[in-house]
Amino acid sequence: MTYKLGISRLDELIGDIKSGTNIMMIGPPISRKDDITNIIAHQGLLDANAVVIVSTREPGNNVLEWFERYDSDVPVDRIGIVDCVTRTLGFGASDTDNIKMASSPVDLTGIGVKISQFLEHFWMEMQLRETRLCINSLSTILMYSNLQTVFRFLHVFTGRMKAANALGIYVIEEGMHDEKTIVTLKQLFDGMIEIRGSEEGYQIRAVGFTPKPTPWFDYEVDGTNIVLRG
Amino acid sequence: MIATGIPKLDDYLHGGVPIGETLVYYAHPGVEGAVFGMQSLFHALSTGISGVYVASSTEPRRIREQLGEFGWDVDAYGDRFAIIDAFSGLIGADSHERYVVADPGDVRSLTQCIHNAMEDLREPGVLVFESLSTIMDLCGESETLDAIEEWNQYAMLYDHVMIYNFTAWPYSDDTLLSIKENICDSTVSVGGIVGDVIFGQYFGVLKANWTDVVRKYILFKVLKPGGVRAYIPKILVTGPFDAGKSTFVHALSTRAVSVDRFGTTIALDHGHVDHKGFAADIFGTPGQERFDPIIKLLSGEAMGVFLVLDSTRSEDFARGKQMLEITRSFGLPVVIVANKQDCDGALTPENIRDKLDMPENILIMPAVATTGEGVFEAFETLIDMVTGV
């Protein structure tokens, strides 16, 4: 059981990602991390995985629309979204099959319950054995809870991802946190996807999967595709 | 005593939590623990007791919605219900609650509110904490542990009961141990059956200072509306052909399906029961001898068995007893249902006991499956045997 990111050049260079891997994705604002996260999730759907997305900045509906916009055949029954936004905006939306509402990004207990419920549903009722969890983003969660609290939460869930042979992707906003935060959290992850600004735009690379980091690549995002150059 | 309103738990606690004492729901991450506190709060309110909810990770308005989803309209209780809002201050929102914690990051500010609420609250009242873990995350582990001791003392002074929801994130071992074993008079563990994912939830009493602990774990489901239901995943209904097994399953169930193939050659019934805080899945077995291996198979994971007999057909009793032996070899609790009591010539349970030569400790209960008479009595009896004390 292995996973692919759906970012072609990187996948070629790092090979199959083994199950139970937890990856941190870090990069500056407006580098289209949301799209890249969704693209990785979308690759999961193409590979018949179940996908659980914890969304802290975009309402769950918007996330679902992204998939429906770029893929008219998207298998929505394999998508589960934990929406930490809608309720904090004061909307009394209730849960749907695809979207479960958490009360707020503070409510890590509640977020944890919703993630677990999706995992159980996909595992037991749909008999899916491959799952991706994307948390987008840890930075929002860190705005509301201190580092230690978030560390404990991640300790539990990166562990669960290992146990379930799943793939975990955790997004961090570069420049929003001090060095200690990043160093502390890094311990929990097996590898990183790094993004940096360049003269042309932005560049991406993968670290920790191969003895040396992959080279930096310029990239362009186009729907569910990401095209690497260089 | 203030009852918790959680099915079976009050039996295990011998009535609930004594006035002045404290209980913690110690939940594993990812398991639906928060509903336990909410249900205890609502149960107290609905039985005439005052209740305060300490909100620490959810906006008060949202909490009312959450309670509403379970069918618990707390505002119907007017002044007897209040929220201590330890959340709005965190995100800089206004609050219209009676008690507002100015600085949720400072445990003294919370203690002040709790103190005020306890003075105002008509005793005995119950204070339920949405999430002790969030408070601990904000205010620090040792600060919070000290504060809990202070709150628990207030509870004793003012004749209230404290109920805490706590999520056992990987805090320091000392902190976890002290929440689990020391700081409260009783601890109820709310856990998950963990495999590759969590695929079943249970609770059980770990400690209760006022009584002997019943070491039993109860599986549960959370229903909306409804709340925590003790869950029995599998109860078998067995018995000879035509005894009334299918009718019995349907009489108990809120939802049931019967699969009949080739007439009555093979028939399997499956129903969901939702009764007095208990949810159960019941399965009818086929009656014919050649399906005995199926009964064996089904018995493997079952938690209890009904043997349904047609009380007018003593010629079938031997077969009934034989089917019982198959399941009894698994050591399962059994209730014998003496069905069709409305028919002429129906034998009484005592007659049947004699004919079957059944020992006194095996219960035989009268029923009329077609009208539903006696079926829930039989259900409650079997559930009691399955869940113990």
Ligand SMILES: Nc1nc2c(ncn2[C@@H]2O[C@H](COP(=O)(O)OP(=O)(O)O)[C@@H](O)[C@H]2O)c(=O)[nH]1
């Ligand atoms: N008079 C009477 N008839 C019953 C009772 N329970 C079941 N029956 C009837 O007995 C027949 C067999 O019932 P069924 O549930 O199909 O038996 P099964 O073969 O054990 O599943 C049906 O015609 C039922 O209506 C009862 O308590 N009283």
Ligand SMILES: [Mg+2]
């Ligand atoms: Mg039948």
